[in-house]
Amino acid sequence: MSALPTPASAAAPAEARFQPLTLAELDRVLDVEYRAYSHPWTRGNFTDAMASGYQVQLLMADEHLLGYFVAMMGVDEVHLLNITVAPEFQGQGWARMLLEALALWSRGQGAQWLWLEVRQSNTRAQSIYLTHGFRRVGERKRYYPAAAGEREDAVVMTLAL
Numbered sequence: 001m002s003a004l005p006t007p008a009s010a011a012a013p014a015e016a017r018f019q020p021l022t023l024a025e026l027d028r029v030l031d032v033e034y035r036a037y038s039h040p041w042t043r044g045n046f047t048d049a050m051a052s053g054y055q056v057q058l059l060m061a062d063e064h065l066l067g068y069f070v071a072m073m074g075v076d077e078v079h080l081l082n083i084t085v086a087p088e089f090q091g092q093g094w095a096r097m098l099l100e101a102l103a104l105w106s107r108g109q110g111a112q113w114l115w116l117e118v119r120q121s122n123t124r125a126q127s128i129y130l131t132h133g134f135r136r137v138g139e140r141k142r143y144y145p146a147a148a149g150e151r152e153d154a155v156v157m158t159l160a161l
Contacts (some may be wrong), residue, residue: 002123016062018101021046021056021068028065029058032086039145041082046070049081055105057117059098064120066094067101069141080116099132107161114161117154119144134159 001103012023026046033040049056049070061067067085071078080102083092092147106114117140118125125138134157 014064016059016061016066016097017115018057019060021050022059023047023050025058029068032065032084035121037126038089038147045082054081054104057098057101057105059094059101064089069097069098071102073109073111076111076114077115078102078109078111080114080133083116090111095128096132099128103161111161114159117143117158118157120153129157130157132159133140146155 002005018160026043029042030040044120046056049072052072055073056068058117065086066089067083069080069084070079077121081096083095083102085098103114116129116134118129120139130136136155137158138156140154140156143154144152146152
């Protein structure tokens with residue numbers, strides 16, 4: 001586990017840990033989601049994912065929600081549906097930790113591949129995925145909602161496990 005950089009008001013560094021999303025934590029997740037994205041997931045998106053048995057893990061350090069991921073198991077593959085690092089903790093390596101945990105869980109489920117879509121404009125995330133070993137394999141035209149009723153293409157990426 002990695003030590004969390006300590007905010008000035010905190011007494012001591014905290015250890016990062018994973019825990020499943022519960023309804024009790026959902027408001028905190030939604031707060032991060034709405035601060036991180038122009039087109040965030042809704043409460044219904046998260047509750048549907050939980051009800052469907054998707055893997056929904058939070059990365060926590062004491063009371064701090066560092067980030068989370070939502071993934072769906074398929075036949076021999078896992079589809080990453082959402083991965084988010086809280087804006088105040090971005091650029092500290094937490095996305096890599098989330099991806100490593102997801103890959104470990106996916107291998108444990110017998111998955112051979114990890115798949116994801118990412119906005120074409122999100123070059124920062126694409127760079128993180130490429131560094132983690134993902135490769136670009138295609139595009140989905142007009143996949144994401146965008147400003148003023150427009151749509152944005154998605155880049156499809158995969159990682160062989």
